[in-house]
Amino acid sequence: MAETDGMTAPILSPRGSYWITTFGCQMNKADSERMAGILESMGYRAGDDEHSADLVLYNTCTIRDNAEQKVYSYLGRQAQRKRTNPNLTLVVAGCVAQQEGESLLRRVPELDLVMGPQHANRLDVLLAQVEQGQQVVATEEHHILEDITTARRDSQVCGWVNVIYGCNERCTYCVVPSVRGQEQSRLPDAIKLEMEGLAAQGFKEITLLGQNIDAYGRDLPGITPEGRRAHTLTDLLHHVHEVEGIERIRFATSHPRYFTERLIDACADLPKVCEHFHIPFQSGDDTVLKAMARGYTVERYRRIVGRIRERMPDAAISADVIVAFPGETEAQFRRTLALIEEIGFDAVNTAAYSPRPNTPAADWPDQLSEAVKVERLQEINALVEQQARQRSARYAGRIEEILVEGTNPKDPQQVMGRTRTNRLTFFPGARADGRAIEPGELVTVQIEGVRAFSLSGKLT
Ligand code: SF4
Incomplete structure (x- = not known):
């Protein structure tokens, strides 16, 4: 151990560069960020080319067939590279890994590590086994450890925080329950602590994540004096609302079966919770909804x-x-x-x-x-x-509060951000006096241009 400024810090052994390709949903993206954080704490640095990185990790998705096929074609190319470069470490994480397990190793024997989503926080432990020369498959049901490392987040303004892993529903089309396992809620204080850490790093917006976020807390113990569950998403929103520095809070994904009036009231009453709701309905027909085992009717959705x-x-x-x-x-x-x-x-x-x-x-x-x-x-x-x-x-001519996320990748003169309702908005990146508008600023923008999925305007 080395001493730095009176604090103890591990000596990092430089391990080369890593590359992560993420397929699928926000849960996977959040897992990838945490795994990147772990790799960096182990001494890896982010590489800028998939085909020269020393460690390549594919975080996979089984929801769509083409995502799965893509993984196999990417893996084919890396397997070929590994044949001439045995030091390359090849990892498949996520839902395909969970689903295929050992059969992935049979299909791609060059793989070093196959790990299900429940093992994302154990990447360092699993890689240590790989470094000892083992080929590792980690897909067994696992109690998810608290995040012990800081995620490497792609945005410096908007972050994702997992609040519940897994899903206990049984929608008849969905692989998530079989690949991500039983619901496991994180404790409210651990979530708040993570948000405080993000606020200290300058993050302004947090999206609380769960495959079925309305299930949050049902696996945690406790009953209130009024006889209801002690931990619900509504209670969690109240609990984290006071985190200083965080200006906006969102959550996803909601399930109509469990979405409550109490939750709607909390969203209306808590100023930081944004007026944007992502609530899948999946079908507008009750018979189809029943066949999907969704557990609600169209009327309930309405x-x-x-x-x-x-x-x-x-x-x-x-x-x-x-x-x-x-x-x-x-x-x-x-x-x-x-x-x-x-x-x-x-x-x-x-x-x-x-x-x-x-x-x-x-x-x-x-x-x-x-x-x-x-x-x-x-x-x-x-x-x-x-x-x-x-x-x-409806936005035309309105003045909207925008949280600036960064430069418009298609026009460096412009910045982009989102309305509270999540519409992407573009506008010139400098004030009248020439001062640049920085990521993380909350500004007001007069909307002039409206398109289906984005807006544009000028600073007021
Ligand atoms: S609630 Fe969502 S994650 Fe869970 S089984 Fe249904 S579709 Fe899949």
């Missing part, structure tokens, strides 16, 4: 949105939807389109159903053809864009 708009009339609502689920009829698909028109979403992530291994719906006989999938996807995408454009129109 009521949630109605209540949000009652308390926060300008709130943005975004969602996820799956089209061409096995057996989905034309009439059922039309009901999904009708729901989109009725609600008026600010954004919707659309996907055509794709069968995932080890999920019930994958084995159902009434799979729809690729042609139907493509057709429905195109039709729904056109409607989503049209709706987003209509929703964007």
